[in-house]
Amino acid sequence: MMAREKFYVVWQGVKPGIYSSWEECRLQVFGFENARYKSFTSLEEAKKAFNENPWKHLNSKKNYQPTEQTSATSIIRESIAVDAACSGNPGLMEYRGVFVADGVEIFHVGPLEEGTNNIGEFLAIVHALALLQKSGRETPLYTDSVNAMKWVERKKCNTKLEQSERNRPLFDLIARAEKWLRENSYKNPILKWETKKWGEIPADFGRK
Numbered sequence: 331m332m333a334r335e336k337f338y339v340v341w342q343g344v345k346p347g348i349y350s351s352w353e354e355c356r357l358q359v360f361g362f363e364n365a366r367y368k369s370f371t372s373l374e375e376a377k378k379a380f381n382e383n384p385w386k387h388l389n390s391k392k393n394y395q396p397t398e399q400t401s402a403t404s405i406i407r408e409s410i411a412v413d414a415a416c417s418g419n420p421g422l423m424e425y426r427g428v429f430v431a432d433g434v435e436i437f438h439v440g441p442l443e444e445g446t447n448n449i450g451e452f453l454a455i456v457h458a459l460a461l462l463q464k465s466g467r468e469t470p471l472y473t474d475s476v477n478a479m480k481w482v483e484r485k486k487c488n489t490k491l492e493q494s495e496r497n498r499p500l501f502d503l504i505a506r507a508e509k510w511l512r513e514n515s516y517k518n519p520i521l522k523w524e525t526k527k528w529g530e531i532p533a534d535f536g537r538k
Contacts, residue, residue: 341380344357410462411430412427423500427458449489
């Protein structure tokens with residue numbers, strides 16, 4: 331089955347215009363503060379949208395209300411997905427983040443000794459938030475971990491794992507993540523990946 335053709339309108343980016351691939355679009359918007367862009371299924375539709383007010387096509391209100399988006403029925407492709415993997419509980423843990431649109435990995439940390447999956451999911455979200463803040467982006471994030479979403483909201487990694495000599499580097503990362511959450515704010519919606527509807531999250535390590 332052939333992939334459905336898409337056209338990407340960049341209203342605000344390095345070079346505003348219409349692009350025929352996500353890779354071209356991403357070069358214009360990633361790292362660009364307050365970039366505005368959206369995909370369309372026909373060139374005619376894209377041309378029409380490019381000449382209109384972007385907010386007619388971008389629902390800015392939803393971007394600031396993550397709870398409304400958690401029940402979204404379709405995947406937001408211009409987003410980042412995060413996930414973690416752990417061999418054992420506790421065990422060797424690693425986490426990463428990828429672009430949902432093309433699956434390109436943008437960060438990968440670990441493996442770290444004596445970790446848990448929940449800790450990895452928590453750290454992955456904070457890592458992505460910090461990365462996006464540096465570039466001034468309000469890109470949505472997807473996670474399949476409800477626990478991690480709650481921990482981020484509370485600014486606290488509520489793990490029962492005890493610190494040891496072997497997992498000290500991991501607890502250093504936890505402390506840094508909690509400090510970042512206390513000292514920074516963000517507008518990125520953190521959304522629940524609907525695994526039953528959409529399959530495994532794009533950042534999944536494929537080890538199940």
